[in-house]
Structure formats: C-alpha cells, structure tokens
Amino acid sequence: MRLLLVEDNERLSSLVAAGLGKAGFSIDRASCAADGSAALRGMRYDVVVLDLGLPDADGLSLLTDLRQGGDATPVIVLTARDGVGDRVKGLNLGADDYLLKPFAMEELVARIRVLLRRPGGNLGLTLTQGNVTFDTMAREVHVAGQLLLPGRRELDALEVLMRRAGRVVSKAALEDALYAFGDEVESNTIEVLIHRLRKRMQVAGADVSIQTLRGVGYFLAEKTS
Structure with a gap:
C-alpha cells in the first residue's frame, strides 16, 4: 500500500x-x-x-x-x-x-x-489463496497453519500478488507499490525479491506459487499436480 x-x-x-x-x-x-x-x-x-x-x-x-x-x-x-x-x-x-x-x-x-x-477500499482483513493466509492487520502470513517469516518487502510483494491472484502484476507496478520516491531500486531488485519469496514459500509447502510471465510480470497461481 x-x-x-x-x-x-x-x-x-x-x-x-x-x-x-x-x-x-x-x-x-x-x-x-x-x-x-x-x-x-x-x-x-x-x-x-x-x-x-x-x-x-x-x-x-x-x-x-x-x-x-x-x-x-x-x-x-x-x-x-x-x-x-x-x-x-x-x-x-x-x-x-x-x-x-x-x-x-x-x-x-x-x-x-x-x-x-471500507467498501471500494483496498484492504481486506484476511487474504486467502490455497493454504496461504495473510492477516493484514497483524501483518502475518501462515502456510498450512504454520507462521511464515518473510522480510518486510517480501511481505509487501506477497500482499500485492494475493490481492491480484490470477492476474499478472508488472514489475513496474510492484516497484510502485513497494518503494517510495527516492528509494534506491536496482534493475534486478524485484527479481531478487520474488526469487527469495518464491523459495521461502516452496520450502514452507505452499500450494500456490509465484509464476513469471517473462517480459510482462508475475502472478500467483495454484500449483498443478
């Protein structure tokens, strides 16, 4: 936000x-x-x-x-x-x-x-995708009931992706949502951030994953068997 x-x-x-x-x-x-x-x-x-x-x-x-x-x-x-x-x-x-x-x-x-x-606002109390839940008030994420401890930027990125689950979020949109004017953002900052978050969710056993649409952006989707 x-x-x-x-x-x-x-x-x-x-x-x-x-x-x-x-x-x-x-x-x-x-x-x-x-x-x-x-x-x-x-x-x-x-x-x-x-x-x-x-x-x-x-x-x-x-x-x-x-x-x-x-x-x-x-x-x-x-x-x-x-x-x-x-x-x-x-x-x-x-x-x-x-x-x-x-x-x-x-x-x-x-x-x-x-x-x-409020109606039309951007913040729900709890976001849920698969076995991943995000309590936006407590700023806590659980995977299958177990607490996940991502860094602040990872947490922010996950919130953006969960709010737009199934839709592609561009790299520019993520930068706008996560960083303020004056923040130093390297060309690969978002890629590194998403890589860390993706790996953290995989290790925790999340049944949703962050997919990359090369040259376009990222989206959250359920894993396929």
Whole structure:
C-alpha cells in the first residue's frame, strides 16, 4: 500500500513516515500543497495523509482540488485546529477522517486501515489463496497453519500478488507499490525479491506459487499436480 504524506514540519513528517513504514506502508512525502498536487497527478495512492497548515496554501485547497477533479482517494486530515467548525468544513469538502495533533501513531495506522477496509477500499482483513493466509492487520502470513517469516518487502510483494491472484502484476507496478520516491531500486531488485519469496514459500509447502510471465510480470497461481 502506497501513501502520500503532505506535511511541512520536517521532524513530524519524518516520524510519521517512519511509523507508517514500520506498519508496512510505502510512503511518499511532500512538504507543501504544490508538491502534494504534483505527486497526486503522477501517482495513484491508496490514502493521502494531509496537514492543513502548509506554507503555500491551506491543505483544504488541495483537498478541494482533489475532489473537484473527481479523485476519490481517501484523505485523512491532520491538524491542530480543534474547533468543531473546522472539522465539519473539512469533512464537507471531502475529507474521510480527521485526526487532531498531537496523536498516537497507533491511532493513525488504525484509522488508515479502517479507510482501506471500507467498501471500494483496498484492504481486506484476511487474504486467502490455497493454504496461504495473510492477516493484514497483524501483518502475518501462515502456510498450512504454520507462521511464515518473510522480510518486510517480501511481505509487501506477497500482499500485492494475493490481492491480484490470477492476474499478472508488472514489475513496474510492484516497484510502485513497494518503494517510495527516492528509494534506491536496482534493475534486478524485484527479481531478487520474488526469487527469495518464491523459495521461502516452496520450502514452507505452499500450494500456490509465484509464476513469471517473462517480459510482462508475475502472478500467483495454484500449483498443478
């Protein structure tokens, strides 16, 4: 899951990005409304976390432009403005949730996951393919009831493939889902990642496997006898 964080306070932005990263999200950061708008034009995000007190514009103007442009990406507003009128205004302009500063990282993560579980959202509680189950809340994978311990990127890649089981996911789509702007991604990074994950699942006895469609991408399919 890829998130956009629009926050001008560098220290807070770094802390929030680190916390969301630990929760399994890939984070792009923008420090002003203009950069946030540019990021939204160039990338599809699962959730936007939006501060209101930006240096070049009120965050609500970015929210307004987003909704007027027909973009329904879920938006969580972060703000120190605690007036009821401020919250109502934001919600009326299209915000999906409001979180007052200061806040606990656990609450922000929980609110993001709630948005992603809404009808039309991208996050189900539990994904199942064959004897592989993925608890998206606990971020745990079991194969035939036994806990699998992949690395974070492997876990993220498996989630993308399970959500699109039977459909081909391109290398570029995996890179977009797993890595934020500025992350160093070598030309063979995805291949190496998929190789490790495939081998780990084979050793665990998974009855689904990651198939490669050369030159196109990867897909998750049941093993054939």
